[in-house]
Structure formats: C-alpha cells, structure tokens
Amino acid sequence: MKSPALSILFAGWLLTGAAHAGAADHVHASHAWIRVLPGNLPAGAYVTLRNDGDQAIALSGASSTVYADVMLHRSSTAGGMSRMTMVDALSVPAHGEAVLAPAGYHLMLMQANATVKPGDTVRLTLNFTDGSRLATDFLARPANAMDAGDDHSGH
Amino acid sequence: MKLRRAFLPALLLVAGLLLGGCRHDELPFRLTNISGHMPDLDFKLTDDHGKAVTGADYRGKVALLYFGYTHCPDVCPLTLAQLHVVMQRLGPLADGARILFVSVDPARDTPAVMHAYVNAFDPRAVGLTGDARATEALSKRYRSAFTREPGSADGSYEVSHSSAIYVFDRDGKARVLATPSASHDDLVHDLHLLLDTGATP
Numbered sequence: 001m002k003s004p005a006l007s008i009l010f011a012g013w014l015l016t017g018a019a020h021a022g023a024a025d026h027v028h029a030s031h032a033w034i035r036v037l038p039g040n041l042p043a044g045a046y047v048t049l050r051n052d053g054d055q056a057i058a059l060s061g062a063s064s065t066v067y068a069d070v071m072l073h074r075s076s077t078a079g080g081m082s083r084m085t086m087v088d089a090l091s092v093p094a095h096g097e098a099v100l101a102p103a104g105y106h107l108m109l110m111q112a113n114a115t116v117k118p119g120d121t122v123r124l125t126l127n128f129t130d131g132s133r134l135a136t137d138f139l140a141r142p143a144n145a146m147d148a149g150d151d152h153s154g155h
Numbered sequence: 156m157k158l159r160r161a162f163l164p165a166l167l168l169v170a171g172l173l174l175g176g177c178r179h180d181e182l183p184f185r186l187t188n189i190s191g192h193m194p195d196l197d198f199k200l201t202d203d204h205g206k207a208v209t210g211a212d213y214r215g216k217v218a219l220l221y222f223g224y225t226h227c228p229d230v231c232p233l234t235l236a237q238l239h240v241v242m243q244r245l246g247p248l249a250d251g252a253r254i255l256f257v258s259v260d261p262a263r264d265t266p267a268v269m270h271a272y273v274n275a276f277d278p279r280a281v282g283l284t285g286d287a288r289a290t291e292a293l294s295k296r297y298r299s300a301f302t303r304e305p306g307s308a309d310g311s312y313e314v315s316h317s318s319a320i321y322v323f324d325r326d327g328k329a330r331v332l333a334t335p336s337a338s339h340d341d342l343v344h345d346l347h348l349l350l351d352t353g354a355t356p
C-alpha cells in the first residue's frame with residue numbers, strides 16, 4: 001500500500017528529477033476533431049484523453065500555430081439556460097479517461113490565421129498542469145458533424 | 156319523429172367536430188406539449204437574405220424556433236447539427252419544416268454572417284436577426300432569456316441563452332417544447348405528427 005505522502009514525494013521527484021518525462025507520456029489522445037464554422041467564427045475542438053499512468057493528471061489548455069487563442073471551456077445547461085465557463089484544468093484520472101465532447105468540455109479555438117476546411121488536419125499541442133505537452137492531430141469536420149466520424153466499430 | 160330524425164345528424168355532426176377537434180389538439184406528442192400555453196409564432200425580423208420577415212411568412216410550414224448566436228462554438232452548433240440529423244431522418248417531409256435560428260447577438264450577427272452559418276447546417280434553416288428591442292420582444296414572448304456576459308480585453312464576449320427549441324405547427328400555433336438533450340427519435344416522432352396533419356394545400 002502506497003502512502004499519500006510517498007506519492008507526493010514521488011511526484012515531486014518526477015517533476016524535478018526528470019523534467020521531460022511528464023504526465024503527458026502516459027496520455028493517449030483519440031477522437032480528436034474540430035467543428036469548423038464558416039468565416040472566422042470560433043470553433044470547438046474535442047478529444048478523448050486516456051491516462052495509462054498511476055497518477056491523475058490535468059489538462060490545462062492547448063496551443064496552436066493556426067489559432068492565436070485557445071481556451072479550455074465547459075458548456076453547461078442549468079435552468080434552461082446554456083452558458084460557457086472558463087476551466088483552469090480538467091483532471092484525467094489515473095487509468096481513466098477525460099472526454100471533451102459537444103455540450104461539455106471543449107477547447108475553444110479563436111482567431112485562425114489560416115482557413116481551416118473540413119478534411120484538414122490541425123495540430124494542437126495539449127498542455128498539462130505539470131508542464132508536459134502532447135502534440136495531437138485534430139481532424140477538421142463540417143459544421144453539422146455529430147462526432148469525430150472515426151467510429152466505424154459500431155460499438 | 157321528425158324532430159329526432161333532424162336532431163340525430165346534427166348530434167353526429169357535433170360529435171364529429173368534437174372528435175376532430177380533439178384529434179387535432181391532442182396529438183400524442185412525446186415531447187413537452189405546450190399547445191395553448193404559448194403565444195402563436197409572431198415576430199418582425201430580418202432573414203439571412205436581408206429581407207424583412209414576420210411570423211406570418213412561415214405559415215404553412217412547421218417551424219422550429221431556436222435562440223443562439225454564431226460566436227457560440229459548442230452548444231449552438233451541436234443543437235443545429237442535431238436538428239439537421241432530425242431533418243435528414245424526415246426525408247422529403249422536412250421540406251414542410253423550417254429551422255428558425257434567431258440571433259441573441261445582433262451586434263455581431265449580420266444577415267450575411269447568419270446566411271453562411273445556417274447554411275453550413277441545413278438548407279431548411281433560416282437565420283433571423285433584428286435590433287436589440289425586436290430580439291428581446293421575441294425572446295420575452297416565449298419566456299426565453301439571454302444575457303450578454305462580461306467581455307474580455309480583446310472585445311470578445313459570450314451570450315448565455317435559453318436552450319429550448321419551440322415547435323410551431325403550420326398554423327403558427329405553439330405545439331411542443333424540446334430541449335437540446337431530447338432524443339432524435341422523439342423529435343422525429345413529434346414532427347411527423349405535425350407534418351402529417353394539417354397540411355395547408
């Protein structure tokens with residue numbers, strides 16, 4: 001049995017001792033897609049993050065060479081009203097998943113400096129709170145897409 | 156018994172009218188039935204071709220009214236994408252329906268922006284804009300609401316808004332209320348009821 005204190009010490013050692021072996025090494029991204037809207041309207045980006053590590057990690061945002069501004073957001077509906085709020089971090093539990101999907105958590109992409117068309121692939125760098133990063137390719141999908149369009153398994 | 160003979164057809168006629176009336180007013184909707192509880196479809200706005208329109212312009216069509224704005228990257232596109240899926244499932248019947256997307260952000264949503272936006276979702280979607288007063292009047296009419304949230308330094312801002320979809324029959328009467336989380340099956344079912352009945356020639 002691992003004591004919490006030891007875990008924290010161990011995490012601290014990881015951070016200082018091995019700066020580049022970050023939490024992102026244990027994360028696998030899938031179903032990464034962007035809902036492309038006409039003109040220069042802000043777009044939503046979605047992805048499923050799976051953490052194979054023994055430590056919970058947290059997504060803090062993303063950056064991109066294509067979009068000048070990227071924010072981690074959450075949509076919610078309460079009392080019949082839809083609103084969006086900024087999110088500091090989204091936890092990905094140890095051996096668990098975090099899902100960014102429509103009507104929930106999303107990356108809001110703003111101020112594109114190039115035209116993104118459905119079918120394009122856009123690389124976003126996902127940033128985690130420990131400073132580690134994960135470059136992920138997102139598929140640009142049409143405005144009226146319902147999902148990443150890659151689920152052919154028919155689960 | 157002359158009187159009885161004359162009375163019976165009249166009675167049958169009245170019964171028939173009542174039954175007919177009931178059949179019309181009490182369609183077995185799966186979504187929240189708002190028949191008689193919300194005002195008829197009425198507004199004075201500008202469509203995405205820049206043309207002045209009123210609620211009366213959509214008589215003869217089943218109208219799905221939804222409030223949102225184009226700078227909304229998540230919930231508004233999801234709702235419109237879901238309505239597109241529902242329209243697809245209706246097949247040719249969908250031509251009898253219109254998605255009316257009313258902007259709660261008239262400052263940024265011009266008819267041209269709205270035109271590109273709604274057509275990215277469905278050819279039967281119409282983008283409606285108006286000045287702040289007309290938009291607020293329409294929103295209040297359906298006990299809907301929207302609030303512009305404090306903006307950030309770069310001038311961008313979000314608008315919190317009601318998420319409901321109001322469905323009107325071909326006569327402009329409010330019939331059902333759907334939430335964005337409503338199942339596609341239920342929406343398709345209720346739209347079928349409205350599209351199959353009361354078709355105006």
Ligand SMILES: [Cu+2]
Binds near residue numbers: 074084106107228
């Ligand atoms: Cu957002």
